[in-house]
Amino acid sequence: MKLCRCPVCHSNIHLDTLVQDDAAREMLAILAPMDGGLARILVAYIGLFRPEKSDLSWNRALKLINETLAVSNNRDWLRAALEETVKKLRESRIGGTFRPVTNHNYLKKVLEGLTEGSMQPAQPVGPQHTKPAIEVKSFERPVSAAELNRQHFEFVARFQNKGTTSGKDE
Template sequence: MKLCRCPVCHSDIHLDQLLEDDAGREMLGIIAGLKGNNARALVSYIGLFRPEKSGLSNSRAVKLMREVLALYQPSPLLAHALTETVNAVMKNRREGKNAVALNNHNYLKKVYEGAKPLFAVVRNEGKVDIKTAEQQAEEKRIADIQYIERYAAVGQLEIVKNMPEYATWLAWRVEKENDYAA
């Protein structure tokens, strides 16, 4: 069944021929299972491995896809790294710097590691200060005292006399006066 024409090379794409090949079926399954921009980026990336004078076989394409997905989980970071790798290699090829097909994933690894900070999630693991109930109670007591102290500074204690914070403040004042008396 003639599916359509390839937008790049304009040759006919036959779905039945692609599905007849085990590697072709597997390749379609891998691509269909990817989310976001990962599928498009991965297909572009494996194209970098195509020899100059021939096509990339389906079995080689599947092998390359498996290798990439074994190295990295599909994610926005992977899609970014794949895209950046393709863009950089294609730019070099256009400028005539390096026109040979890729033969390993070392450049992708370098780009991936370089892009990690762009996708890093800030975490404070291991440095979290877990407060005990006693510490939390003391912090609340200090906050209550500071709250009422602001009203006392402007002579407006009548406004806050019925608040629970007022009792905390009053106990603190008595404690403070006893400390000065002693």
């Protein structure tokens, strides 16, 4: 059953083919009930593990999702840490060479920083209306899939133009 077309390569996506693979079916079963924001950022995060010139197998993607979800029981903290991790790693790739992520150590470090201070709940305000001892920082909401796709194409176009321009500002 043709489901739709891939927004990147425009090839057909067949749902029946996806559910025939055990790992793909299990991965879809994990992602489907998740909050849309967490699912999107989780998929973006595991995409950072993809080698430059090949795809992740369904088995590897499933393993990465399970490992990532095991990092923290608190989905709000995990989502915030994933957002920060994906943002920082994508920024580091803009001017540098492409290196796929090989482990979850950076995510764990970001999560540890969140749990030690910035994401702890604020103290309740008493009748004196005192300022809470800990301030909760707000995090950017993840952008839509269409916006991520647009940003990706914009990045690729800028990267390709660097090789064709001769010292001109972009």
